[in-house]
Amino acid sequence: MDHKLQVYNTLSRTKELFQPLNSPRVGMYVCGPTVYGDAHLGHARPGITFDLVFRYLQHLGYKVRYVRNITDVGHLENDADQGEDKIAKKARLEQLEPMEVAQHFSDRYHLNMSQLNVLNPSIEPRASGHIIEQIEMIKKILAAGFAYEVNGSVYFDVLSYNKKYPYGKLSGRVIDDLLSNTRALEGQEEKRNPMDFALWKKAQPEHIMRWPSPWSDGFPGWHMECSAMSAKYLGEHFDIHGGGMDLLFPHHESEIAQSQAANGTDPCKYWLHNNMITINGQKMGKSLNNFITLNEFFNGQHAGLDRAYSPMCIRFFILQAHYRSTLDFSNEALQAAEKGYKRLMIAVSLLNKLQASSNTGTELQSFLKEFPMNSYAAMDDDFNSPILIAQLFEAVKWINLLADKKETISESDLVEFKRLVNVFIFEILGLKEEQGNENNQSVDGLMQIVIELRQNAKTAKDFATSDRIRDALKELGILIKDTKDGATWTIEN
RNA sequence: GGUUUCGUGGCCGAGUGGCUAGGCACCGGUCUGCAAAACCGAUUACAGCGGUUCGAAUCCGCUCGAAACCUCCA
Numbered sequence: 001m002d003h004k005l006q007v008y009n010t011l012s013r014t015k016e017l018f019q020p021l022n023s024p025r026v027g028m029y030v031c032g033p034t035v036y037g038d039a040h041l042g043h044a045r046p047g048i049t050f051d052l053v054f055r056y057l058q059h060l061g062y063k064v065r066y067v068r069n070i071t072d073v074g075h076l077e078n079d080a081d082q083g084e085d086k087i088a089k090k091a092r093l094e095q096l097e098p099m100e101v102a103q104h105f106s107d108r109y110h111l112n113m114s115q116l117n118v119l120n121p122s123i124e125p126r127a128s129g130h131i132i133e134q135i136e137m138i139k140k141i142l143a144a145g146f147a148y149e150v151n152g153s154v155y156f157d158v159l160s161y162n163k164k165y166p167y168g169k170l171s172g173r174v175i176d177d178l179l180s181n182t183r184a185l186e187g188q189e190e191k192r193n194p195m196d197f198a199l200w201k202k203a204q205p206e207h208i209m210r211w212p213s214p215w216s217d218g219f220p221g222w223h224m225e226c227s228a229m230s231a232k233y234l235g236e237h238f239d240i241h242g243g244g245m246d247l248l249f250p251h252h253e254s255e256i257a258q259s260q261a262a263n264g265t266d267p268c269k270y271w272l273h274n275n276m277i278t279i280n281g282q283k284m285g286k287s288l289n290n291f292i293t294l295n296e297f298f299n300g301q302h303a304g305l306d307r308a309y310s311p312m313c314i315r316f317f318i319l320q321a322h323y324r325s326t327l328d329f330s331n332e333a334l335q336a337a338e339k340g341y342k343r344l345m346i347a348v349s350l351l352n353k354l355q356a357s358s359n360t361g362t363e364l365q366s367f368l369k370e371f372p373m374n375s376y377a378a379m380d381d382d383f384n385s386p387i388l389i390a391q392l393f394e395a396v397k398w399i400n401l402l403a404d405k406k407e408t409i410s411e412s413d414l415v416e417f418k419r420l421v422n423v424f425i426f427e428i429l430g431l432k433e434e435q436g437n438e439n440n441q442s443v444d445g446l447m448q449i450v451i452e453l454r455q456n457a458k459t460a461k462d463f464a465t466s467d468r469i470r471d472a473l474k475e476l477g478i479l480i481k482d483t484k485d486g487a488t489w490t491i492e493n
Numbered sequence: 494g495g496u497u498u499c500g501u502g503g504c505c506g507a508g509u510g511g512c513u514a515g516g517c518a519c520c521g522g523u524c525u526g527c528a529a530a531a532c533c534g535a536u537u538a539c540a541g542c543g544g545u546u547c548g549a550a551u552c553c554g555c556u557c558g559a560a561a562c563c564u565c566c567a
Binding site: 008013031033034039040041043044045046047049060066078086099155168171172174195222239243244245246247248249251274275276278281282283284285286287288289317321322324325326327328330331332334335336337338339340341343346377378384386389390392393394397400401402403404406458461463466467472474480481482483484489 | 495496497498499501504505506507508512515516517518523524527528529530531533558559560561562563564565566
C-alpha cells in the first residue's frame with residue numbers, strides 16, 4: 001500500500017493523509033436511510049459515494065468493516081404530529097404494524113441499492129434492535145453529568161458539555177450564536193436550554209413504538225442510535241464516519257457530543273460528507289416534495305422524467321460529479337450521462353475482442369504508462385471519480401483506434417490494458433454491463449440469419465431491402481452497425 | 494440574522510497561481526451505397542469590480558446572485 005490517499009475531513013476542513021487507526025483494518029460507519037418511504041435520487045448519492053469509498057479501500061488492500069444502519073425508530077416529526085414517530089405515523093395511517101412498514105421499505109431500499117450495484121455493508125444494524133445499547137449509553141452520559149432527566153425524558157445538557165468540550169466544532173457553530181438564534185419551538189419547555197436535545201423521550205399514549213427504560217416507557221432520541229451502534233460494532237473510536245451534508249448539524253455534531261460525553265473520545269478520526277443532489281438548483285428532498293424515487297427513474301413513471309433511466313445510468317451520472325459537489329439533476333444531464341456510459345461499455349466489449357500485434361505503438365506506450373498513474377492519483381485525491389472517468393475516456397479513444405486497426409498493441413500490453421480497464425470500471429467504480437438480450441442464444445442465432453439475409457441484399461445492391469431490414473429492426477430497438485468485418489447489432493434500451 | 498459552501502463555455506461537470514480536463518450537444522472532414530458508429534479538426538469559459546503578482550478561473554477585498562444547515566431530511 002504505497003498509496004498516499006488523501007481524504008477531505010469535514011472536521012479539519014482540509015484534505016488529510018488517510019492513516020487508519022489499526023491498519024490494515026478500517027472501520028467505517030455511514031448513516032443509512034429512515035425506512036418510511038421509497039428511496040429517492042438523493043438516497044442514491046451516499047449509497048454510491050460510500051460504496052466507492054468501500055470499494056477503493058478494499059482495492060487498496062484494507063480490511064474494511066462497513067456499518068450502515070437502518071433507522072426504524074426515532075426521528076420525531078415536528079409538524080402537527082408532534083411527538084409521534086414517523087414510522088408509527090405511517091403505520092397508523094395504513095393500519096400496519098410499524099415493523100411491517102419498516103420491513104417493507106427496507107426491502108425496497110435493498111432492492112434499489114442492489115440495482116445500483118451498491119455492495120452490501122458488512123453489518124446493517126437496526127435502531128430498534130439496539131435499544132438496550134442506547135439506554136446503556138444514555139446512562140453513561142447521565143453519570144458523567146452531561147444530561148438531565150425531566151418527567152421521564154432525558155436531555156443532553158449542551159451548555160455544561162460545552163464548558164469542557166467544544167460543541168459545534170464539526171459544523172463551525174458557536175454556542176453564543178446558537179443561543180441567540182435558536183427558534184422557540186413548542187413542546188420544549190422541559191429543556192433547560194433550547195439547544196439541548198433528547199436522548200430519551202417519554203412516549204405519549206398514542207405513540208405505538210415504545211420500550212421500557214429506567215426513566216419511562218419511551219423511545220431513544222434523534223441521535224442516539226448512530227452513537228450506540230457505531231461504538232458497538234466499530235469501537236468507541238474508529239476511522240471513518242460518513243453521511244450527507246445535511247446531517248452535519250445537528251445529527252453528527254450531537255454524535256460527537258454523545259460519544260465524548262459517554263466515552264471521553266471523539267467517535268471517529270475522519271468525517272466524510274457527500275453533497276446534495278439538486279433539482280432546479282434546490283435540494284431534492286421529502287420536505288420540499290420535489291423528489292423522484294429511484295423506482296420512478298427506473299420505470300420512467302414521473303411527470304418530471306422524459307423517459308426511464310437505467311440504474312447504471314444513474315450510477316454513472318452520480319460518479320461523474322465529485323461527491324462533495326452539488327449535482328444538478330435534469331433530463332438533459334441524465335441523457336448525456338447515459339450516452340457516455342454506453343460509449344464506455346461499448347469500448348469495454350471492443351477491448352475484449354481486440355487482437356494483439358507484435359508491438360505497441362509509441363504513443364500508446366506512453367499512454368499505458370500514464371493511465372494507471374493518473375487514475376490512481378485521481379482516486380487518491382479524495383476519491384475524484386470525475387477525473388478517473390476522464391482518464392477512462394482517454395482509454396476509450398485508444399481502444400477505438402485499436403479496433404479500427406489504426407494502432408497496434410502487443411500481447412502483454414493488451415493483457416495489462418484489459419486488466420486495468422476492468423479494475424477501474426468494474427471493481428472500483430462499480431459499474432456493470434446492462435445488456436438486453438444479446439446473450440440469448442436463440443435471439444443471437446435469429447439475428448445472424450437476419451444479418452446474413454441483409455448482407456445478401458447488400459451484395460446484390462438491393463439497398464431498398466437492406467435498408468428496410470435495418471429500419472424495421474431500428475423500430476424494434478435493434479441497431480445495426482456496418483463494420484469492415486460485417487454487421488453488428490445492439491439492443492437500445 | 495448566524496454557520497458552511499458555491500457561482501466555469503449551449504447543458505452537465507473537473508481544475509487552486511503559468512502547462513487544451515472529460516462527457517453530451519453543435520459544425521467541418523475521413524470512412525460508408527446511404528446511414529450509424531469510430532477517428533481527425535474547429536468553435537463556445539471561468540458572475541462583476543478592485544487589489545497582490547512578471548503572470549489569476551485559481552490568492553485577497555468588496556459587490557451581486559444561489560444553495561445547504563440553524564426544525565425531520567441522504
